[in-house]
Amino acid sequence: MNLEWMAWTIPTATFFITIAIILIGMTVWEVISPTIERKGFLPLSTTRGDRLFIGLLGSAYIHLAWVGLSTLTIWFGFAIALVWMVVVMRWG
Amino acid sequence: MDKWKDNKAWFLVLPVFIIVAFSAVIPLMTVVNYSIQDIFGPGQRVFVGTEWFKEVLSDGRLHEALWRQLIFSGLVLLIEIPLGVFIALLMPKKGWGASISLVVIALPLLIPWNVIGTIWIIFTRPDIGLFGAAINGMGIVFDHTASSLDAWITLILMEVWHWTPLVALLAYAGLRAIPEAYFQAAKIDGASTWATFWYIQLPKMRGVLTIALLLRFMDSFLIYAEPFVLTGGGPGNSTTFLSIYLVKVAVGQFDLGPAAAFSLIYFLIILLFSWLFYQVLQNVGKGETS
Numbered sequence: 001m002n003l004e005w006m007a008w009t010i011p012t013a014t015f016f017i018t019i020a021i022i023l024i025g026m027t028v029w030e031v032i033s034p035t036i037e038r039k040g041f042l043p044l045s046t047t048r049g050d051r052l053f054i055g056l057l058g059s060a061y062i063h064l065a066w067v068g069l070s071t072l073t074i075w076f077g078f079a080i081a082l083v084w085m086v087v088v089m090r091w092g
Numbered sequence: 093m094d095k096w097k098d099n100k101a102w103f104l105v106l107p108v109f110i111i112v113a114f115s116a117v118i119p120l121m122t123v124v125n126y127s128i129q130d131i132f133g134p135g136q137r138v139f140v141g142t143e144w145f146k147e148v149l150s151d152g153r154l155h156e157a158l159w160r161q162l163i164f165s166g167l168v169l170l171i172e173i174p175l176g177v178f179i180a181l182l183m184p185k186k187g188w189g190a191s192i193s194l195v196v197i198a199l200p201l202l203i204p205w206n207v208i209g210t211i212w213i214i215f216t217r218p219d220i221g222l223f224g225a226a227i228n229g230m231g232i233v234f235d236h237t238a239s240s241l242d243a244w245i246t247l248i249l250m251e252v253w254h255w256t257p258l259v260a261l262l263a264y265a266g267l268r269a270i271p272e273a274y275f276q277a278a279k280i281d282g283a284s285t286w287a288t289f290w291y292i293q294l295p296k297m298r299g300v301l302t303i304a305l306l307l308r309f310m311d312s313f314l315i316y317a318e319p320f321v322l323t324g325g326g327p328g329n330s331t332t333f334l335s336i337y338l339v340k341v342a343v344g345q346f347d348l349g350p351a352a353a354f355s356l357i358y359f360l361i362i363l364l365f366s367w368l369f370y371q372v373l374q375n376v377g378k379g380e381t382s
Binding site (some may be wrong): 004005006007008009011012015016044053057060061064067068074 | 118121122124125126128129131134135137139141142145146149150357360363364367371375
């Protein structure tokens with residue numbers, strides 16, 4: 001199968017594989033221990049999946065803000081997004 | 093393990109999953125791949141990292157197009173949602189009147205989008221168009237090809253005419269699904285028409301109005317064919333919305349990398365707003381009604 005038209009690169013492949021692993025992991029986690037809706041620092045009750053979505057969406061915007069506003073390497077933006085992700089998943 | 097035995101119906105979702113994978117996920121992956129490369133042709137590409145995102149995020153014309161798009165969608169929602177609910181409340185509940193009004197209301201939805209643009213070009217022409225000639229006949233100069241304000245008024249009118257029926261039909265379906273007992277109870281309590289609407293009809297329409305709001309937001313935010321046919325993004329750039337600008341970049345200039353980065357930002361904006369609308373509508377007044 002020729003996938004040249006999709007123009008794959010190592011970073012994008014890593015990104016999508018990570019997302020897929022997260023989704024599979026969340027599904028397995030859900031089967032083993034079903035989520036309980038709860039209220040954290042976010043202004044709404046959330047399940048584990050909701051917090052993942054909020055975390056990922058927020059991370060995308062953090063990256064965009066970093067690229068748009070800063071001239072430093074994207075890895076700093078990535079680190080902030082990672083912290084945000086952990087904070088939302090744990091205390092969101 | 094009993095839970096798994098009862099969950100076999102999930103396999104029925106598989107065809108949809110496969111279709112969505114091919115129609116949405118794979119193209120989205122390709123767009124992500126394109127957004128970080130300079131694509132010259134098949135097999136000829138260079139990795140550029142976040143270059144295109146930087147370029148797109150600092151593009152003044154894109155910022156202007158985004159503001160236009162937000163104002164357009166905001167105006168459209170502010171008019172269409174209340175108007176659609178109002179029309180649904182006025183429509184006959186049963187009998188032949190209900191059938192006729194449903195068909196008449198649905199007519200604008202059946203017309204192809206590019207034809208809608210053509211209809212409104214003719215309708216608003218100052219020389220032969222019914223609307224344009226009538227307005228100009230009253231001494232008001234109205235020409236959507238020359239004035240930005242007139243172009244906006246025409247676009248908003250066209251969009252409202254085209255899509256309010258969808259909101260009306262959804263609201264009508266929501267209204268018809270309310271059991272008669274609620275209205276009888278309201279009558280016994282001596283509730284006014286306004287109180288009946290506010291405490292019974294509106295809360296019961298929350299589900300359909302959420303769908304209407306989300307559909308109308310996404311559609312109006314992605315609007316392309318109608319303004320492209322009607323104004324072509326003009327006069328000047330006054331009606332160049334995001335999608336029109338995106339097509340100019342992707343097709344007109346064949347800058348696939350920046351266009352892909354632009355598309356992803358566009359997608360993220362829609363995702364954020366849709367999620368916010370969904371959350372607000374799901375949670376508003378949750379304490380009072382259920």
